[in-house]
Structure formats: C-alpha cells, structure tokens
Amino acid sequence: MNLSHCKGSTMSTPSSSGSHLRSTGDAVSDQFPAGLRVLVVDDDPTCLMILEKMLKACLYEVTKCKRAEVALSLLRENKNGFDIVISDVHMPDMDGFKLLEHIGLEMDLPVIMMSADDGKHVVMKGVTHGACDYLIKPVRIEALKNIWQHVVRKRKTGWRDPEQSGSIDEGDRQQKASDDADYSSSANEGKCSKKRRDEEEDADERDDSSTLKKPRVVWSVELHQQFMAAVNQLGIDKAVPKKILELMNVPGLTRENVASHLQKYRLYLRRLSGVSQQQNNLNNPFMNPDPTFGSTSINGIDLQALSVAGQLPAQSLAKLQAAGLGRSTAKPVMSMPLVEQRNLFSFESPRLRFGEGQMQHLNTNKPMNLLHGIPTNMEPKQLANLHQSAQSLGNLNMRVNASVAQRSPLLMQMGQSQPRGQIVGENGSHVNQLPTSLLQPSVPNRISNGVIRNGIASTSNINPAYNQVPQSSSFMNFPMNQTNEMSARSFPLGSNPGISNITTKGMLQEEVTSGIKGSSGFVPSYDIFNELQPQKSNDWDLRNAGLTYDATQHSNHVQGNIDVSVSPSVLVHPGFSSMQQTGQNRDTTSSMGKAVFSMGEGMDQGNLQSISQPQNPLHIDHSVRVKSERVPDASSQTNFFPEQYGQEDLMSALLKQEGIGLAENEFDFDGYSLDNIPV
Amino acid sequence: MDVVTQMQRQLLQYTSSLFKEGFLDDQFNQLQQLQDESNPEFVVEVVTLFFEDAERLLNELSKSLEQESIHFRRVDAHVHQLKGSSSSIGAQRVQRVCIAFRNFCEQQNVEGCLKSLQEIKQEYSLVKTKLETLFKMEKQLFAAGGSSVSR
Numbered sequence: 074m075n076l077s078h079c080k081g082s083t084m085s086t087p088s089s090s091g092s093h094l095r096s097t098g099d100a101v102s103d104q105f106p107a108g109l110r111v112l113v114v115d116d117d118p119t120c121l122m123i124l125e126k127m128l129k130a131c132l133y134e135v136t137k138c139k140r141a142e143v144a145l146s147l148l149r150e151n152k153n154g155f156d157i158v159i160s161d162v163h164m165p166d167m168d169g170f171k172l173l174e175h176i177g178l179e180m181d182l183p184v185i186m187m188s189a190d191d192g193k194h195v196v197m198k199g200v201t202h203g204a205c206d207y208l209i210k211p212v213r214i215e216a217l218k219n220i221w222q223h224v225v226r227k228r229k230t231g232w233r234d235p236e237q238s239g240s241i242d243e244g245d246r247q248q249k250a251s252d253d254a255d256y257s258s259s260a261n262e263g264k265c266s267k268k269r270r271d272e273e274e275d276a277d278e279r280d281d282s283s284t285l286k287k288p289r290v291v292w293s294v295e296l297h298q299q300f301m302a303a304v305n306q307l308g309i310d311k312a313v314p315k316k317i318l319e320l321m322n323v324p325g326l327t328r329e330n331v332a333s334h335l336q337k338y339r340l341y342l343r344r345l346s347g348v349s350q351q352q353n354n355l356n357n358p359f360m361n362p363d364p365t366f367g368s369t370s371i372n373g374i375d376l377q378a379l380s381v382a383g384q385l386p387a388q389s390l391a392k393l394q395a396a397g398l399g400r401s402t403a404k405p406v407m408s409m410p411l412v413e414q415r416n417l418f419s420f421e422s423p424r425l426r427f428g429e430g431q432m433q434h435l436n437t438n439k440p441m442n443l444l445h446g447i448p449t450n451m452e453p454k455q456l457a458n459l460h461q462s463a464q465s466l467g468n469l470n471m472r473v474n475a476s477v478a479q480r481s482p483l484l485m486q487m488g489q490s491q492p493r494g495q496i497v498g499e500n501g502s503h504v505n506q507l508p509t510s511l512l513q514p515s516v517p518n519r520i521s522n523g524v525i526r527n528g529i530a531s532t533s534n535i536n537p538a539y540n541q542v543p544q545s546s547s548f549m550n551f552p553m554n555q556t557n558e559m560s561a562r563s564f565p566l567g568s569n570p571g572i573s574n575i576t577t578k579g580m581l582q583e584e585v586t587s588g589i590k591g592s593s594g595f596v597p598s599y600d601i602f603n604e605l606q607p608q609k610s611n612d613w614d615l616r617n618a619g620l621t622y623d624a625t626q627h628s629n630h631v632q633g634n635i636d637v638s639v640s641p642s643v644l645v646h647p648g649f650s651s652m653q654q655t656g657q658n659r660d661t662t663s664s665m666g667k668a669v670f671s672m673g674e675g676m677d678q679g680n681l682q683s684i685s686q687p688q689n690p691l692h693i694d695h696s697v698r699v700k701s702e703r704v705p706d707a708s709s710q711t712n713f714f715p716e717q718y719g720q721e722d723l724m725s726a727l728l729k730q731e732g733i734g735l736a737e738n739e740f741d742f743d744g745y746s747l748d749n750i751p752v
Numbered sequence: 753m754d755v756v757t758q759m760q761r762q763l764l765q766y767t768s769s770l771f772k773e774g775f776l777d778d779q780f781n782q783l784q785q786l787q788d789e790s791n792p793e794f795v796v797e798v799v800t801l802f803f804e805d806a807e808r809l810l811n812e813l814s815k816s817l818e819q820e821s822i823h824f825r826r827v828d829a830h831v832h833q834l835k836g837s838s839s840s841i842g843a844q845r846v847q848r849v850c851i852a853f854r855n856f857c858e859q860q861n862v863e864g865c866l867k868s869l870q871e872i873k874q875e876y877s878l879v880k881t882k883l884e885t886l887f888k889m890e891k892q893l894f895a896a897g898g899s900s901v902s903r
Contacts, residue, residue: 119802119837126786126794163832189836211779211839214786 106221107132110154114144114172115161115187120210124159127214141167148180155182156224159208162188162195170202177203183223187212290330299323300334309342756898763889770886775879780842796887802841806876809834813869817862827865828857834872845875 111133115121121137128135136155138144141164148155158176162169173184186199187208199207205223208216292300303320304312314332321331770776787794809830816827835850849872856864893899 117805117833117837117840119798119805120840122798122801123783123786123840126791126798127782130786161836163829165829189832189839210836211782211842213779213782 106224109133109221109224110156111135111220112144112147112155112158113137113160114139114141114158114164114169116140116164116166117161120161120212124212124217127212127217130214131218133217140164141169141172145172145175148176148182152180155180157183157185157220159185159187159220162186162190162199170198173199173202173204181227183227185220185223290326290334292334296321296323296326297334300331300338304335304338756893756896759889759893759896760898763886763893766886766889770882774844775882777842777844779839783841799841799883799887802837802843803880805837806834806846809837810869810873810876813872817865817869822860822862822865824857824860824865828854831857831868843876843879846872846879849875 109131111128113121113124113128113135115124115137116139118139121139125135125137136147138147141160144158144160148158160169160172164172169186169188173186176182176184183205184203185206185208186204187210188195189210191209196207205227206220290296299321300317303317306320307313307316312335314328314335317335318326318328318331767776771780783795783798812830813827813834816823816830831850831853835847835854838844838846838850849868853865853868853872856868
C-alpha cells in the first residue's frame with residue numbers, strides 16, 4: 074500500500090502531480106485548475122479513451138479505470154491522490170451510485186456522474202446520492218472544462234454530506250485522509266515524508282477547510298466521551314438525541330449532530346453484537362467509535378486516531394493490548410498507536426459499558442472513542458489520565474481507539490489505509506517512540522487477551538502503560554481532538570481491523586482526526602493495516618484486534634463487526650478480511666481476534682510480534698501478542714491484506730455468515746455509511 | 753490542381769457528406785479537434801476501439817435475443833452501452849436506433865427488439881464502412897504529403 078508514497082501518488086495513482094497540488098497550496102492555486110487530478114471510471118473503453126483525451130486537453134491529470142472496484146482501491150490507497158472523480162452510472166461490476174456513495178463516505182471527494190441516460194429519475198438519483206454534477210453522454214470537452222468548480226466548492230463548503238447529519242466533517246475527512254496518508258506512508262516508511270505531507274496537507278487542508286468550511290462537528294475524543302457518558306447515563310435504550318444533548322451540554326452542538334453520532338454508535342454496537350466474532354475484537358474496542366462516530370466524533374476519533382494512526386494505532390493498539398494497556402507496547406511503528414492503545418486500554422478499563430460490553434475495548438479507548446462501539450466508559454478522566462501520563466499517550470489511546478475503531482473501518486477501507494498510514498506517519502514518528510512502551514508485546518496475554526478480548530479490561534493495565542508511553546509524548550502531541558484530520562484519514566482506512574467498521578466510517582474521519590492527530594499512532598493502524606499489509610499492520614492489527622477483539626471476545630462484534638461491515642467494501646485490510654473470513658464467520662471472538670490479528674497479521678504478517686519490538690511497525694505481532702488466543706487466524710490474514718478487493722469478498726462472505734448484508738459492510742467501515750448509505 | 757489538393761478536397765467533401773447524411777454528428781468533430789501532433793492517430797484509435805466494442809455488444813445482443821426467455825434488462829444494458837459509445841464517437845444513426853431499441857426493451861416487445869437489432873446491425877456496418885473509407889483517404893493524403901483538413 075501506500076506506505077511508500079507519501080504524497081498521494083501511490084501505485085496506480087496518477088502521477089504524483091497530485092501531490093503537488095496538495096503539498097503546496099500556492100502551487101495549486103497558481104496552476105489551478107491545471108493539474109487537477111481526475112479519476113475517470115467507465116466500463117466503456119471508447120468513452121474512457123475519449124474522456125481521457127479531453128481531460129488531458131484541459132490540462133488535468135487523468136487516471137482512468139474500467140472498473141469501480143479498481144477505482145475504489147485506487148482511491149483508498151491514495152487518499153489524497155485525487156481531486157475529483159467522474160464515474161459512469163451503468164457499470165457491470167458495481168452500480169455507479171454505489172460507487173458514488175462509497176466515495177462520498179470514505180473520501181469525500183466530489184463525484185460527477187455521467188451517462189447516456191438522461192432520464193429525469195436517473196439524474197435525480199445522482200442528485201440524491203450526492204453527486205455534484207451529472208453529465209449526459211456524449212460528453213463534450215466544454216463540459217469538462219469547468220469541473221474544477223466542484224473541487225473548489227467542496228473545499229469551501231467543507232463537504233457537508235447532505236445525507237449525513239452533518240456530523241461528518243468533510244474537511245476533517247480530507248484532512249484525515251491526508252493525515253492518514255501521511256501517517257501511513259510515513260509511519261511505515263519514514264515519517265519524514267509523512268510529516269512533510271502532513272504539514273503541507275494539514276496546512277492546506279486545514280486552512281481551506283477550517284476557514285471556508287462551515288463549522289463541522291468534530292467528534293473529538295472528549296466529545297465522544299461526553300457523549301458516551303451521557304448515553305450510559307441514560308441507558309443505551311433510552312438514549313435519545315435530545316436528552317443526550319442536554320446531558321452533554323456542549324455549546325454549539327445540535328441535536329442533529331448528536332443524532333447522527335448516536336446512529337453511528339448504534340450501528341457500531343449492533344455490529345459488534347452481530348459480528349462479534351470476528352472483527353469485533355479488533356474493531357470494536359477500537360472501533361467503537363465507528364458506529365457512533367459516524368461523525369468523526371471522538372469516538373470515532375479514537376478509532377480514527379487509531380485509524381489515522383493506522384499504522385500507529387495498529388501498532389499502538391496492539392501494543393496497548395499487549396501491554397495490557399499498561400505496557401508500553403513496543404509498537405515501534407506506531408508510536409502513536411501505543412499511546413492510543415494505551416488510551417484505549419486505560420480508558421477502557423473495562424468499561425465496556427457500551428451496551429455490548431464487548432466493547433470493552435472501547436472502554437479502554439474511551440479517550441479514544443474509537444471504541445465507541447464499546448461503551449468504553451473510559452471516561453474522559455481516564456483519558457485525562459492518559460493524557461497526563463503522556464500527552465501523547467492520551468492521544469494514542471484516542472488514537473488507538475480511534476485507530477481501533479478506525480481500524481475496523483480502516484480495515485474496511487484498507488484500501489485506503491494508505492492515507493492512514495499517514496497519520497501514523499505523523500504519529501508514527503511519535504509512535505515509534507511510544508509504541509515500544511505501549512505495545513508491549515507481552516501483551517498477548519493481557520492485552521491481547523484481556524485487552525482485546527476483554528477489551529477494556531486490559532485497559533487498566535494499559536494505563537500504566539500509558540505512563541510509560543510518555544515517550545510518545547512527542548506523538549501524542551496530536552491533540553486528541555485533533556480535528557478530524559486524522560479521522561478523516563482514519564476512516565478511509567476503514568480497514569481498521571479491529572475497528573468496527575462503523576466507527577471507522579464515520580468516526581474515523583472525524584474522530585480520527587481528532588484522535589489521530591494525536592494518536593497518529595492509531596490512525597496509522599488503519600493505514601497500517603492497509604498499508605502495512607505487508608507487514609505492518611501486524612502491530613496495529615493486533616492491537617486493534619486485540620482491543621476490539623477482546624472486548625467482544627467472542628462476540629467481538631466489534632471486530633467481527635468491523636470486519637463484517639468492513640468487508641463489504643473490502644476496506645478491510647486485506648489481511649483483515651482474511652481474518653475475518655477465516656475467523657469470522659465463525660467463530661466468534663476467537664475468530665475475530667484472529668481475524669483481527671490476522672488482519673494485522675496479514676498486514677504485518679508477523680509484525681504483530683513486532684509490536685513488542687520496538688517499532689516494528691510492520692510487524693504486527695498482533696497475532697503473537699495479542700493474542701495468544703487469536704493467532705491462529707493471523708496467518709490467514711496476511712494473505713488478505715494485499716487484496717483489498719478480496720477483502721470485500723471476504724467481508725461479504727463474512728457478512729453473509731454473520732448475516733450481515735454486504736451492503737452494510739460496505740458502508741460499515743465508515744460507520745457513516747451505514748447510516749447514510751442506502752444499502 | 754495537384755494531387756494533394758485534390759485529395760484534400762475529396763476528403764473534405766466526403767466528410768461533409770457523412771455529416772449531411774447523419775452518419776456522423778458534431779461529436780465526431782470534437783474527436784478530431786482532440787487529435788494533435790502528440791497523438792496523431794487518436795481518431796482512428798478511438799473509432800477502432802468503438803468498432804471492437806460495438807461488435808462485441810452486437811454479438812451479445814444477438815445471443816440474448818435468441819434465448820427462449822429474454823432478459824430484457826440485460827438486453828437493455830447492452831443497448832445502453834452501445835448507445836453511449838456510439839454517441840461518444842458521433843455515430844448518430846446508430847445512436848438513434850439504440851434509442852428506439854431501448855423503448856422496445858422497456859415494453860418487452862420482442863419483435864420490436866429483433867427489428868431494432870437488425871437495424872442497428874445495418875447502421876453499424878454502414879458507418880463502419882464509411883469511416884474506414886474516410887480513414888483510408890486520410891492515410892493516402894498523408895502519404896501524398898498532405899495533411900488532414902478535418903481539423
């Protein structure tokens with residue numbers, strides 16, 4: 074995955090010119106719209122060729138694709154590699170509207186639909202699904218000359234997804250995406266690139282988005298925690314947005330924000346319970362944020378952060394888990410993740426309140442919120458503790474959580490993981506520092522078992538780890554609330570292995586940013602998973618897996634959920650998906666755990682082990698660590714990561730087993746998508 | 753008038769006649785405008801691609817309509833695609849028949865569909881021949897040292 078590419082130009086992405094867009098805001102403006110990075114998807118080769126030529130004549134950078142799945146994976150791998158997508162409506166492998174939804178959820182890019190069909194209802198469909206424009210074939214070059222307006226418009230208005238209740242912070246997403254990318258790429262490879270990217274991207278994106286965008290609700294870790302606290306207080310059944318809003322008493326927060334977040338959270342929980350097996354483990358605890366996060370809220374953040382940290386989180390998570398939260402997992406790569414993990418764990422200390430209890434992982438993550446799914450009661454205090462112990466740590470947790478959460482989504486998004494890596498990248502650097510402490514490889518028993526499985530129980534252990542993590546302070550710098558930058562990324566990662574897809578989806582983005590930023594470690598996990606596939610994800614995965622896994626343990630719905638949900642979209646890390654499939658469908662937690670790990674493992678294939686090792690980001694020893702329990706699946710995963718699409722299949726398979734519709738999965742990873750996407 | 757000029761004139765005349773008769777529409781002009789030095793064979797390439805794709809689609813259509821129980825949806829999907837690609841290169845008459853074809857599909861009118869299929873095949877082979885002739889003329893012109901006036 075994209076670890077290597079720092080700037081968005083990863084594998085099949087169009088020339089890295091895209092990166093230039095992002096990296097230098099100035100450069101972009103000068104040349105703009107020249108150099109606009111367009112992705113064209115059409116199964117008709119004639120049209121594709123013509124469009125490509127036309128777009129090139131407009132001085133855009135074009136990448137063409139015949140299949141929607143290829144396009145999605147391209148987008149996921151290269152989160153910030155494209156500015157706009159043009160897609161045909163009728164395609165054999167995937168409906169254009171579905172692709173549109175995916176993109177909207179995961180990457181939040183402007184999408185233009187086109188078709189020879191000019192029937193009113195089709196055009197209306199485009200509008201309702203969120204397309205920013207609809208072109209009738211034959212497309213003329215004049216029509217293409219102005220498509221850049223959609224890119225600008227979106228950036229200005231912060232991509233408020235009409236379907237979502239606005240909880241998703243598009244801007245955040247973008248940022249997250251970039252963060253993720255940064256993390257993922259750098260975390261694994263070299264933080265430098267990521268940092269560079271982060272800085273640039275962050276600056277670019279943040280500036281644009283923050284100043285121009287409408288205020289989006291960023292579900293930071295704290296916010297999510299508050300949310301969780303309110304929900305727990307009311308009781309998950311009785312928690313209605315209005316009351317939650319009152320309890321939270323956050324100025325500026327609207328009922329709609331809460332409602333959407335709650336929806337995500339619920340999905341996450343549902344996922345956890347339904348999927349429990351596989352992914353739950355991983356995802357849930359961390360990912361919990363997904364369901365609830367939907368909107369990048371912290372819950373998601375945790376996950377997101379985790380996801381963001383994608384790389385990190387995975388690692389950190391794993392570490393955390395391994396360390397039983399207390400330990401300083403040595404997730405070297407994900408320094409962040411460690412922190413996050415710690416957070417997860419620490420917070421979680423068995424709060425698993427979330428309704429499922431599985432989410433215990435989440436609890437730990439409380440700060441991370443990633444585990445939203447899991448009612449990690451990690452209360453903010455815990456977070457605070459974590460923070461204190463290590464600012465970064467706190468982030469980690471958040472991140473971890475986020476990543477965890479994200480991981481699920483990340484997993485799902487695995488394709489996207491790259492971006493997440495970015496987050497990790499950022500954090501990665503930090504994370505590396507931390508991870509060692511956090512992710513103690515030794516976790517296997519605890520963290521992995523306890524943490525992951527129990528999800529949060531281990532968190533308590535982790536707490537100590539947090540302190541240990543102080544090193545990560547550097548990375549923890551990411552403010553937990555990092556605005557969705559991380560989350561943005563993390564979600565895309567979707568593949569948070571452990572993170573329930575749900576969380577990752579929505580949450581990651583938003584939360585991730587928050588969490589991720591800080592926890593970059595986690596976020597990377599997402600990415601890590603995706604990116605790490607080759608190796609890294611291990612740590613992270615483990616973490617996530619462990620975290621989520623444990624939480625739900627058998628039910629690790631989280632994980633399983635995550636996987637499940639994730640899978641549809643293949644988002645799940647390849648490894649993850651494999652896990653899922655292997656583990657998931659069946660068994661429950663153990664599978665999940667495995668799956669989770671596998672994901673991670675898949676990613677890292679063995680990296681898990683590295684978790685214990687200082688920084689073997691890639692190694693996700695998850696399998697090893699986390700689980701002693703799980704490990705069996707890990708092996709299965711490694712294979713999976715590489716294929717994102719495979720994941721989808723896996724996911725679907727998993728889901729089927731789970732009984733979850735694929736449709737859900739696809740969306741799940743974002744957590745948002747569940748809600749929004751009309752499956 | 754020298755050979756080149758003559759050829760140019762002939763090419764021009766031939767091209768206009770194609771437009772007049774509705775074989776080609778403005779979209780074809782767009783394609784020609786896209787062609788440049790960096791890609792001097794662009795139009796030929798695209799049209800060749802179209803031919804391949806269209807033939808494939810026509811085969812699929814024939815097969816689908818030969819079935820005992822016809823999947824109109826699938827037939828419609830193929831026709832839709834053919835409509836899209838033919839419109840993209842400016843094969844107007846083919847595109848028009850596609851529209852009629854789709855209507856028959858919607859009505860699940862087997863006879864209408866079969867009739868349309870015949871028509872499409874006819875129109876397709878007509879435009880194919882015409883375009884191939886056009887390209888040949890262009891080639892000859894180039895070989896003789898002239899340049900296409902189609903831009």
